[in-house]
Amino acid sequence: MKRTAATKESFFQAFTRGDAGVKLTALFWGAGCLVRRQTGKGLLLLLEQTVLLLCVLLTLPFLRKLPTLGTVQAERIWDPVARRNVWNDYDNSFLILLFGVICLLLIGLYLLKTLQMVKAARQAEQTAAVGGQLPTLRQDAGRLLHQDFHRTLLFLPVAGVTLVMAIPLLVMILIAFTNYDRSHLVPTNLFTWVGLDNFRLLTSLANSSAFAYAFPRVLGWTLLWAVSATLSCYFGGILMAMLVNHRRTVAKPFWRTCFMVAMAVPQFVSLLLVRNLFADVGIINTLCKQWGVTDWLYRIGAIPTAGVIPFLTHPSWARPMILLINFWVGVPYQMLIATGVLINIPRELTEAARIDGANALQVFRRITLPYILHITGPSLISGMVANVNNFNVIWLLSRDVYVTTDQQLAAAGATEVDLLVTWLYRLTQDQSNYKMASVIGLLVFLVCSALTLVTFSRITGRGREEAFQ
Amino acid sequence: MKRFAALLLCLTVLGGCSKDAAENPAAVPLRVWVGDQADIPWMEQVLREFRAAHPDRSYDIRIGVQNEGDAAKVVLTDVEAAADVFTFADDQLNSLLIGGALMPVTEGADAVRSANTPESVEAATGPDGQLYAYPATADNGYFLFYNSALISPADATTLEGLLDRAAQNGKKVAFPMTNAWYLYSFFRGAGLQMQLREDGVTNRCTWNATDAPIPGVKVLEALLKLAAHPGFVDADSDAFVAGLKDGSIIAGVSGTWNAAVAAQAWGDDYAAAKLPTYQAADQAVQMASFSGFKLVGVNAYSEHVGDAMDLAAFMTAHDAQVDRFRLRRQGPSNIAALSDPQIQAEPAIAAIIAQAPYADVQRVGPKYWDAAAALGKIIVSGNPDNQDLQTLLDNCVAGITAPADQ
Numbered sequence: 001m002k003r004t005a006a007t008k009e010s011f012f013q014a015f016t017r018g019d020a021g022v023k024l025t026a027l028f029w030g031a032g033c034l035v036r037r038q039t040g041k042g043l044l045l046l047l048e049q050t051v052l053l054l055c056v057l058l059t060l061p062f063l064r065k066l067p068t069l070g071t072v073q074a075e076r077i078w079d080p081v082a083r084r085n086v087w088n089d090y091d092n093s094f095l096i097l098l099f100g101v102i103c104l105l106l107i108g109l110y111l112l113k114t115l116q117m118v119k120a121a122r123q124a125e126q127t128a129a130v131g132g133q134l135p136t137l138r139q140d141a142g143r144l145l146h147q148d149f150h151r152t153l154l155f156l157p158v159a160g161v162t163l164v165m166a167i168p169l170l171v172m173i174l175i176a177f178t179n180y181d182r183s184h185l186v187p188t189n190l191f192t193w194v195g196l197d198n199f200r201l202l203t204s205l206a207n208s209s210a211f212a213y214a215f216p217r218v219l220g221w222t223l224l225w226a227v228s229a230t231l232s233c234y235f236g237g238i239l240m241a242m243l244v245n246h247r248r249t250v251a252k253p254f255w256r257t258c259f260m261v262a263m264a265v266p267q268f269v270s271l272l273l274v275r276n277l278f279a280d281v282g283i284i285n286t287l288c289k290q291w292g293v294t295d296w297l298y299r300i301g302a303i304p305t306a307g308v309i310p311f312l313t314h315p316s317w318a319r320p321m322i323l324l325i326n327f328w329v330g331v332p333y334q335m336l337i338a339t340g341v342l343i344n345i346p347r348e349l350t351e352a353a354r355i356d357g358a359n360a361l362q363v364f365r366r367i368t369l370p371y372i373l374h375i376t377g378p379s380l381i382s383g384m385v386a387n388v389n390n391f392n393v394i395w396l397l398s399r400d401v402y403v404t405t406d407q408q409l410a411a412a413g414a415t416e417v418d419l420l421v422t423w424l425y426r427l428t429q430d431q432s433n434y435k436m437a438s439v440i441g442l443l444v445f446l447v448c449s450a451l452t453l454v455t456f457s458r459i460t461g462r463g464r465e466e467a468f469q
Numbered sequence: 470m471k472r473f474a475a476l477l478l479c480l481t482v483l484g485g486c487s488k489d490a491a492e493n494p495a496a497v498p499l500r501v502w503v504g505d506q507a508d509i510p511w512m513e514q515v516l517r518e519f520r521a522a523h524p525d526r527s528y529d530i531r532i533g534v535q536n537e538g539d540a541a542k543v544v545l546t547d548v549e550a551a552a553d554v555f556t557f558a559d560d561q562l563n564s565l566l567i568g569g570a571l572m573p574v575t576e577g578a579d580a581v582r583s584a585n586t587p588e589s590v591e592a593a594t595g596p597d598g599q600l601y602a603y604p605a606t607a608d609n610g611y612f613l614f615y616n617s618a619l620i621s622p623a624d625a626t627t628l629e630g631l632l633d634r635a636a637q638n639g640k641k642v643a644f645p646m647t648n649a650w651y652l653y654s655f656f657r658g659a660g661l662q663m664q665l666r667e668d669g670v671t672n673r674c675t676w677n678a679t680d681a682p683i684p685g686v687k688v689l690e691a692l693l694k695l696a697a698h699p700g701f702v703d704a705d706s707d708a709f710v711a712g713l714k715d716g717s718i719i720a721g722v723s724g725t726w727n728a729a730v731a732a733q734a735w736g737d738d739y740a741a742a743k744l745p746t747y748q749a750a751d752q753a754v755q756m757a758s759f760s761g762f763k764l765v766g767v768n769a770y771s772e773h774v775g776d777a778m779d780l781a782a783f784m785t786a787h788d789a790q791v792d793r794f795r796l797r798r799q800g801p802s803n804i805a806a807l808s809d810p811q812i813q814a815e816p817a818i819a820a821i822i823a824q825a826p827y828a829d830v831q832r833v834g835p836k837y838w839d840a841a842a843a844l845g846k847i848i849v850s851g852n853p854d855n856q857d858l859q860t861l862l863d864n865c866v867a868g869i870t871a872p873a874d875q
Contacts, residue, residue, distance in 0.1 A: 076769060078575050080575070080576075082775075083776075083778075084772070084773065085572070085770075182564065182670065182835065183567060183670060183873065185545050185568045185569075187548060187549060188567075188570070189567075189568075210871060279707075279708075280708065281704070281707070281708040281711045281712070304850055304851070304853050305849075305851065403647045403842050403843065404842075404846065405846045405850060407843045407847075407864040407865060408868070409843075410842065410843035410868055411867070411868035413839050430542075432542070432545065
């Protein structure tokens with residue numbers, strides 16, 4: 001299509017300067033096209049508009065109830081003759097929230113489309129005014145396979161992301177501002193907006209909310225965990241890779257395979273197995289007792305109760321143990337990545353360093369480590385974020401095993417080894433406390449994005465992109 | 470790819486639905502959830518009899534498995550999509566009522582009330598006095614197991630006796646102290662209360678009472694002493710089973726779910742009894758307990774409530790309960806079934822009947838569990854920070870009685 005005489009105009013300009021066809025387009029999308037004898041396209045646009053409007057109309061009743069999230073409580077009348085329940089036309093707060101949000105999005109989409117339509121109609125008017133050729137429907141369709149192929153390709157992903165990611169996410173975020181919990185479960189009960197009350201529960205020190213006590217503690221451990229778990233696995237992996245790849249190491253493929261096998265076993269299996277090994281009545285405890293390790297630890301005061309090493313049941317033992325077990329689970333993966341990077345370090349660099357008289361440690365510090373850091377920096381960040389949300393390790397190792405002795409933590413349903421994400425899971429699954437879970441979910445998101453931004457800017461910042469090129 | 474799979478799934482589901490409806494348009498579709506895979510043969514037998522008893526109606530009944538322990542959680546996640554008839558543990562009655570998931574027994578409630586033990590009927594009754602479920606079993610509580618080769622029945626009547634005998638033999642008596650469900654036993658036995666309030670979610674608790682005949686501190690002192698006894702071990706169900714198998718545990722508190730293991734480990738020496746007494750404030754206190762019942766509920770949102778009630782009543786009637794005992798060793802709540810000598814000869818069931826006078830129906834709000842478990846853990850750890858006992862109890866009670874959703 002020739003874009004003759006098409007100066008950039010805003011919607012307002014396009015609307016006021018345009019002819020009747022353009023003005024009518026604001027009401028009926030196809031009007032502009034129909035005026036300019038693009039009948040097929042005009043009808044298609046009208047059809048699109050009708051479908052969109054129908055969707056809006058269908059969801060409009062929900063939007064109308066969105067401010068209150070419903071007022072009609074479910075009521076049941078037993079019909080003894082037909083032997084069934086007759087229900088009133090009750091409101092379902094959750095559906096109102098969901099379809100209300102969808103309706104808002106549809107309205108937004110409709111308005112956006114209208115702006116585009118008016119502008120396009122004005123453009124067509126200008127093109128026609130200078131005697132330009134307007135595209136036929138076939139040409140427009142053809143564009144979708146050529147100039148506008150990116151739209152064709154992106155249509156499904158965008159639609160999918162909106163449907164399965166954006167809308168649910170938006171609804172989940174909104175739940176943080178409602179009182180959706182055990183006492184307000186749909187469809188029998190209604191829930192409603194409560195503003196920032198839930199956030200006050202987490203942060204306010206004035207009230208004696210258990211959440212306000214638990215939140216900073218759980219957050220602190222989450223951050224400590226994320227940093228130590230990521231760094232320990234990372235450097236452990238590099239170290240292992242260097243050991244395996246050392247020139248004096250024999251049977252390298254064998255060692256590599258060993259670690260591969262450890263990685264190939266699903267975490268669920270290995271973690272549950274390890275949990276049983278380290279249980280208070282597990283085999284490690286039995287062995288330690290037989291060998292006198294338990295008694296010795298008790299004598300030096302490392303364990304609080306005689307006879308049992310509380311590997312996974314006492315805070316001062318469970319936290320390091322969980323870090324250690326995570327190290328064991330996570331190192332093989334990091335080792336494989338580091339191996340790939342190590343193989344690709346240019347030999348000249350290390351050889352030159354050796355010739356200059358650098359020892360192994362200096363080579364590692366000045367060449368190997370910066371090189372690896374540069375290449376795997378982004379994966380270090382994603383590892384950190386993944387560890388903030390590392391549900392598996394914590395949950396599988398502490399579920400049904402770890403009981404806190406901190407009475408205030410217990411009152412909030414948390415333990416010393418809980419991450420924000422496992423705490424959130426407990427709240428939703430065990431207590432149906434969706435509102436607080438949503439609040440914590442929001443905060444987890446904030447923590448993750450802050451971590452990503454800070455570390456990413458530090459690693460790739462200051463022109464280091466070019467460092468090894 | 471995911472979307473494509475989802476689309477495919479939707480289509481299959483839709484296809485599946487339309488096909489079912491076409492198959493037999495007159496059949497009443499019902500879904501029933503039993504608690505365990507092993508219950509399915511029993512349920513199938515019940516269904517055969519149910520169909521035979523209703524020759525004039527045609528049913529399309531599907532059996533699903535949903536553990537009774539978290540049935541409420543699953544049902545309440547989407548009541549409208551949950552099964553028409555489901556089995557659940559009686560402690561979830563209140564959550565289900567608040568979620569509006571249970572259909573009151575509107576037909577034949579008096580027959581259900583008179584056929585089952587009063588305790589089981591109480592467990593199935595809501596705060597408004599209506600019957601909301603059909604009692605199915607009455608064996609979900611806990612009691613004492615012991616090895617009669619090492620412990621005499623007389624020793625088994627006091628916790629001190631049990632612990633001393635265990636210590637003399639270098640063995641252990643297991644009690645799941647860090648499990649709030651069992652910890653209740655000591656405090657309730659001493660006359661202290663922990664109950665659900667009328668709102669159905671928050672608790673009332675007097676464990677920190679100072680003016681009671683046996684004050685809370687005295688109970689806590691006794692518990693700390695018990696937990697420090699060389700014959701005592703805090704053991705969850707897994708540890709109990711492990712101890713039974715390797716012979717290190719010679720007595721313990723648990724429920725019917727471990728009866729088979731105990732019977733196998735101890736053979737003819739397997740014995741069961743009501744819970745023992747323990748010494749607090751210089752008197753012998755009979756340990757109380759939570760009774761436990763499995764109940765069958767009808768989903769109030771079911772399209773076929775009438776047929777669902779027929780099925781629920783049938784699968785909890787006398788014959789079905791006797792079959793349940795024969796096939797699954799689960800103790801009946803039906804009075805007539807309980808009088809069966811074969812059922813009474815079962816040690817676990819006899820122990821439950823003996824414990825019944827000291828057992829309470831479990832009505833507990835959600836804030837109880839973690840707060841009480843923390844106290845249990847402190848007891849087992851021997852009060853490591855040497856905190857004031859009254860403070861410990863006050864904190865625990867504050868946690869137990871906290872508003873449910875904060």
